[in-house]
Each structure stands twice: as C-alpha cells, then as structure tokens.
Amino acid sequence: MASSLTTFTDEAKIALDTLSGRATALFSPSLRLGVTGLSRAGKTVFISAFVHNLIHGGRLPLFEAQKSGRIARAFLEEQPDDAVPRFQYEDHIAALVNDCLWPDSTRAISELRLTIEYESASGWSRMFSSGRLSVDIVDYPGEWLLDLPLLGKSYADFSREAFDMAVLPVRADLSQEWRALSAAIDANADADEMTARRLAESFAAYLKACKLDERALSTLPPGRFLMPGDLEGSPALTFAPLPGLSERRARSGSLQAMMERRYEAYRTHVVKPFFREHITRLDRQIVVIDALQALNAGPGAMADLERAVTEILACFRPGRGNFLTDFFSRRIDRILVAATKADHLHHESHDRLQAIVRRLADRAVARANFTGADVDVVALAAVRATREGTVKQSRETLPVIIGTPLKGEKINGETFDGRTETAIFPGDLPEKIDAVFDVSGPDRRQNPGHRQSPGHRQGNQDPAIRFVRFRPPKLERTAEGVTLSLPHIRLDRALQFLIGDHLA
Incomplete structure (x- = not known):
C-alpha cells in the first residue's frame, strides 16, 4: 500500500x-x-x-x-x-x-x-x-498514524468506510446523532459553511466518544480531529463524511464538492508532508x-x-x-x-x-x-510500576501484583486515592486467544472463567475484565545514595x- x-x-x-x-x-x-x-x-x-x-x-x-x-x-x-x-x-x-x-x-x-x-x-x-x-x-502521536491510510483513499472511499464502521454494534449508539444529522443533509445542495461546521463538529464528537476508556476504540481517522493542534477551526478540519456517495464528480459549488476539496487539502497539506518527511x-x-x-x-x-x-x-x-x-x-x-x-x-x-x-x-x-x-x-x-507477591485466602495461594493505583481508579466499587499501595489479584487472561477477538460470541468480559478469590480482584466480581493503572514506582537507592535505573x-x-x- x-x-x-x-x-x-x-x-x-x-x-x-x-x-x-x-x-x-x-x-x-x-x-x-x-x-x-x-x-x-x-x-x-x-x-x-x-x-x-x-x-x-x-x-x-x-x-x-x-x-x-x-x-x-x-x-x-x-x-x-x-x-x-x-x-x-x-x-x-x-x-x-x-x-x-x-x-x-x-x-x-x-x-x-x-x-x-x-x-x-x-x-x-x-x-x-x-x-x-x-x-x-x-x-x-498515535492519532497521526490514523491518517496515513487516508493517502490511499478517495473522499468517497473515506465516507463509505466511515459509515460502514459507524453502524458496527460497538459504535452504533455513539454515532447515532452524527448519522441522523448526515441523513438530513443533501450532498448536492449548495455549499454552506455552517452546515459543514455542524457536520464536522458532530463527527468529531463521535470520534472522541469512541476513544474514551469505556469503548477504547483505535481506528478513528482523521487523527487531527482528535488532536487538532494549530489546525483547530481551519477549513482543513471542517469536513466530514457524507452518506451514499458515488464516484461521480460532484457538482461545482455543492456541499459535496466543498467536503471533497477540504478532504484533499487535509491529505495534501497535513498528511502527505508528515509521511514524506x-x-x-x-x-x-x-x-x-x-x-x-x-x-x-x-x-x-x-x-x-x-x-x-x-x-x-x-x-x-x-x-x-x-x-x-x-x-x-x-x-x-x-x-x-x-x-x-x-x-x-x-x-x-x-x-x-x-x-x-x-x-x-x-x-x-x-x-x-x-x-x-x-x-x-x-x-x-x-x-x-508493580512488584509480585502472593496472598493466602483459605487454602488457596493467589499470585498478586503490588503497587499504587492511580487516583480515581476503581475495583469492586472502591475508588483509590493515588497514595495507597495495595495488593491486587489481576485475574487470568482467557486461555482461548480467538475468543478475545470474536465480536459474534459472548462478551469475554462477562464471567471470563478466572479463578475466584475475595479481596481486591480485577476481572472476577467486577462486571468486566478490569486492569487498573498504577503510579510509577519509587526508585531504589544504593547504600551510597545513588538512584538506580528505572525497573522494567x-x-x-x-x-x-x-x-x-x-x-x-
């Protein structure tokens, strides 16, 4: 490619x-x-x-x-x-x-x-x-990577793929408002700046919602919609996919022609120099x-x-x-x-x-x-950020990780303060690898077959496999007071x- x-x-x-x-x-x-x-x-x-x-x-x-x-x-x-x-x-x-x-x-x-x-x-x-x-x-930035495939896609290709992905089960509810707004737009109507702006803002809001931890989606081009930098508000970022496009040339002066021109400007002046240079x-x-x-x-x-x-x-x-x-x-x-x-x-x-x-x-x-x-x-x-240990519960010895969860992280309804070190049983990843990619099967976040244990457990009593984030470790020092290198x-x-x- x-x-x-x-x-x-x-x-x-x-x-x-x-x-x-x-x-x-x-x-x-x-x-x-x-x-x-x-x-x-x-x-x-x-x-x-x-x-x-x-x-x-x-x-x-x-x-x-x-x-x-x-x-x-x-x-x-x-x-x-x-x-x-x-x-x-x-x-x-x-x-x-x-x-x-x-x-x-x-x-x-x-x-x-x-x-x-x-x-x-x-x-x-x-x-x-x-x-x-x-x-x-x-x-x-990772967001910029999402733009590279656009260099090989026309505006019609980009629009078609965007709508195909927007109706996937994991995205459909998040994209509903943008899709409804797009459906009411006539692509062949005269170009209008406020219409283009409303579409672009609604599309960007959908992409940002996909990125949040609850969905953690990755394929979200154009990347500058998530991280605009000094391009914020520019025409190069004021475009969005349009539904039902063919490869026919857009009518001059139409909304579709405006969107195509701005998409091409984005590819030419933003994405291509980054790729080439x-x-x-x-x-x-x-x-x-x-x-x-x-x-x-x-x-x-x-x-x-x-x-x-x-x-x-x-x-x-x-x-x-x-x-x-x-x-x-x-x-x-x-x-x-x-x-x-x-x-x-x-x-x-x-x-x-x-x-x-x-x-x-x-x-x-x-x-x-x-x-x-x-x-x-x-x-x-x-x-x-963590070290390993074991915890005895009844007759079972559980492998745990020990660290300081970031402030705001949650397990089983408990919210951590960012200062308290705790031992956590992280659970087991599924043995069958294909299951974690299978969108047609049961959600592996529900009852993934982990070992049961009381206490701080990730992925067992919680309704989902839940890996919390930890603060960086305090570095060890030698007897002479020299700070050791970062553990890894x-x-x-x-x-x-x-x-x-x-x-x-």
Missing part, C-alpha cells in the same frame, strides 16, 4: 533526502528509530526508559552489548533536524523519578539523538568501524499498543485494534534493500509490536498477553501484504531486537 501513497515527485524528494542522509552516515553512522502507537499506549515512557537505562547502565541482561560490557558510554547529542521539536527527555524523567508521575502524552512530533560508543565484538569490525552509533529516536526516513520501527485497555472494553475494541494495526503496518515501507538501492530509498527492516503495561499482570499471564499480540500482529502483517522485514512481538513494561520488564529484549545488530 505504501507505494500508492506517493507521487513521482514525492519519490524524487525522498530519494534526494535519503542520498543526503546516507552520505552523512558514511562518516557518522546513525539509525533512525520510529516510536509510534495509539494514544496512551506508552510511547513517551518507552523512549524515556530506553534512554535512561542506556545512559545510566541499567540492568539489561538480554541486551548483548550491555551484558558483555562492550558499551563504553551512551549520551545525548544535538539532534540533526533543527525544524523538529526536541523530545523533552529531562522533563519526562523528572516526572517519573522525582514526582512518581507519568509524563504528559505525545502531542506533536519530536526527536532525540542518543549516541552510543561501543567496542565491536568482531575484531574485523573494530578495524573498519568507529565503534560509535547515533540513534535518532522519532516520536509521533518522517515515515519514509525510518530504518526501524516499534509500534506500542495498549492491549489491556482494549481487553477491558471487550471483543469489539480488540477487533478494532487489530484493524488499526493492520492499516498502520500497511503504510510503512518494509523490506531489505541492497548496497545501491539503500542510497536512494530507506526501508524498515525490523518492526517490533509491543504490548505495554505487562506489569499490570502477574508473570503467569505474560505468555497469554504475548500470544494475543502475536495473533494480532501475524494477522495484521498478512493482511497488510508485505514481506522482507523481520517482525517480532513482545509483552513489556518500559517502566515497571523485557525492555532489554526490545533493545536487542531494535538496535542490537548494529552494536555487534
């Missing part, structure tokens, strides 16, 4: 940008790593933990270069792209370490350069390599997803998450080039799909969470119809897959 997103002129610009970047990399090796994902999946936390553990020599036993002692040091340098905002690493770490608060979510594209000085494991490589790699980490320059990619939030909301949300990941992967440029083509075109040769917040489950359920994500990723890769890139999945927690689950495995081969 990615090849259909650009014109010949776009490809020429991409080739020139790539050639310039490759020429620079001959003297200063670099790797561009894209970090992306849907809203609140943990992109900011992942990048912060990635950098913090490398700079401070964190415990990373599965990251071979660190384990073998070949990394001399890692440090931040000035980023290469002056026009891109800097990822505010220091602010995010201060929130995590000093205030025990999660940092603010990604609201715009940002970049950070982390340079690693290392000794190659190969004597031959040490003769020809400087032992220095700059990792340019590019962070961009950032996505096509990536070498590696991690897609972080909050599968637990989707599991909370039920099979409809899981099926929607799978749809979103499929469309996201279809917009990347995966594959492996050769010595000649690499000078003119970048390809993403490794993609990691990571389910975050694994610390919200006991380790006994990590395999099931990873199996759910593997199923989601495998089907998405197959449907996106691309080959040539290595794709892996992992269940991780870039910052581990499988962050080292992610690092090994994403950059380990470049440090071999």
Whole structure:
C-alpha cells in the first residue's frame, strides 16, 4: 500500500533526502528509530526508559552489548533536524523519578539523538568501524498514524468506510446523532459553511466518544480531529463524511464538492508532508499498543485494534534493500509490536498477553501484504510500576501484583486515592486467544472463567475484565545514595531486537 501513497515527485524528494542522509552516515553512522502507537499506549515512557537505562547502565541482561560490557558510554547529542521539536527527555524523567508521575502524552512530533560508543565484538569490525552509533529516536502521536491510510483513499472511499464502521454494534449508539444529522443533509445542495461546521463538529464528537476508556476504540481517522493542534477551526478540519456517495464528480459549488476539496487539502497539506518527511526516513520501527485497555472494553475494541494495526503496518515501507538501492530509498527492516503495561499482570499471564499480540500482529502483517522485514512481538513494561507477591485466602495461594493505583481508579466499587499501595489479584487472561477477538460470541468480559478469590480482584466480581493503572514506582537507592535505573520488564529484549545488530 505504501507505494500508492506517493507521487513521482514525492519519490524524487525522498530519494534526494535519503542520498543526503546516507552520505552523512558514511562518516557518522546513525539509525533512525520510529516510536509510534495509539494514544496512551506508552510511547513517551518507552523512549524515556530506553534512554535512561542506556545512559545510566541499567540492568539489561538480554541486551548483548550491555551484558558483555562492550558499551563504553551512551549520551545525548544535538539532534540533526533543527525544524523538529526536541523530545523533552529531562522533563519526562523528572516526572517519573522525582514526582512518581507519568509524563504528559505525545502531542506533536519530536526527536532525540542518543549516541552510543561501543567496542565491536568482531575484531574485523573494530578495524573498519568507529565503534560509535547515533540513534535518532522519532516520536509521533498515535492519532497521526490514523491518517496515513487516508493517502490511499478517495473522499468517497473515506465516507463509505466511515459509515460502514459507524453502524458496527460497538459504535452504533455513539454515532447515532452524527448519522441522523448526515441523513438530513443533501450532498448536492449548495455549499454552506455552517452546515459543514455542524457536520464536522458532530463527527468529531463521535470520534472522541469512541476513544474514551469505556469503548477504547483505535481506528478513528482523521487523527487531527482528535488532536487538532494549530489546525483547530481551519477549513482543513471542517469536513466530514457524507452518506451514499458515488464516484461521480460532484457538482461545482455543492456541499459535496466543498467536503471533497477540504478532504484533499487535509491529505495534501497535513498528511502527505508528515509521511514524506518522517515515515519514509525510518530504518526501524516499534509500534506500542495498549492491549489491556482494549481487553477491558471487550471483543469489539480488540477487533478494532487489530484493524488499526493492520492499516498502520500497511503504510510503512518494509523490506531489505541492497548496497545501491539503500542510497536512494530507506526501508524498515525490523518492526517490533509491543504490548505495554505487562506489569499490570502477574508473570503467569505474560505468555497469554504475548500470544494475543502475536495473533494480532501475524494477522495484521498478512493482511497488510508485505514481506522482507523481520517482525517480532513482545509483552513489556518500559517502566515497571508493580512488584509480585502472593496472598493466602483459605487454602488457596493467589499470585498478586503490588503497587499504587492511580487516583480515581476503581475495583469492586472502591475508588483509590493515588497514595495507597495495595495488593491486587489481576485475574487470568482467557486461555482461548480467538475468543478475545470474536465480536459474534459472548462478551469475554462477562464471567471470563478466572479463578475466584475475595479481596481486591480485577476481572472476577467486577462486571468486566478490569486492569487498573498504577503510579510509577519509587526508585531504589544504593547504600551510597545513588538512584538506580528505572525497573522494567523485557525492555532489554526490545533493545536487542531494535538496535542490537548494529552494536555487534
């Protein structure tokens, strides 16, 4: 699909940008790593933990270069792209370490350069390599990802798909007001600014309702309707799908013609530059997803998450080039799909969470119809907010997780204050993976077959599988008062897959 997103002129610009970047990399090796994902999946936390553990020599036993002692040091340098905002690493770490608060979510594209000085494991490589790699980490909002598939769709396609999705059982009640308003509109009537505005506002309200925790839906384009930034109120955001459109050319001066023109302006001036200037320059990619939030909301949300990941992967440029083509075109040769917040489950359920994500990723890769890139999945927690323990209840010993739930989180009618640490039995994920995607079967949130236990239990007495969110941990200190690195689950495995081969 990615090849259909650009014109010949776009490809020429991409080739020139790539050639310039490759020429620079001959003297200063670099790797561009894209970090992306849907809203609140943990992109900011992942990048912060990635950098913090490398700079401070964190415990990373599965990251071979660190384990073998070949990394001399890692440090931040000035980023290469002056026009891109800097990822505010220091602010995010201060929130995590000093205030025990999660940092603010990604609201715009940002970049950070982390340079690693290392000794190659190969004597031959040490003769020809400087032992220095700059990792340019590019962070961009999950909402913007939702726009990329629009580059391959006409306005009629966009409208038809929007209405098809709006009548799905998990969305029908939320979209009812917008659909009723749209049904009363004549697309062939004269263009009217107030009509366009009412439609756009009603459509945006429906998308925002879909995003709330109760539904946790993922496929919600256009992304700037959820996060408009400096485009708020502009004509480029004052459009909406119209029902019953054909591919026939709209009458000049009609409402349909106005909507089509604004949709095309959105694609041309908002989406395409983002794709050309950032996505096509990536070498590696991690897609972080909050599968637990989707599991909370039920099979409809899981099926929607799978749809979103499929469309996201279809917009990347995966594959492996050769010595000649690499000078003119970048390809993403490794993609990691990571389910975050694994610390919200006991380790006994990590395999099931990873199996759910593997199923989601495998089907998405197959449907996106691309080959040539290595794709892996992992269940991780870039910052581990809980620890594990056991609680005895009668004759049964229950595995629990211990942490401080965020203020306002609820279990069995109890609302937490954000200060009290508690032990929680998180429940078990379903053994049958297909069930969590089956929108036609019984809702797996109801009586999912978990072990029964009293006390603080997620997913048993509650009417739904309910994974609460926790505050960041208080970091341990050594006897000398030195603060240790951020704890994690499988962050080292992610690092090994994403950059380990470049440090071999």
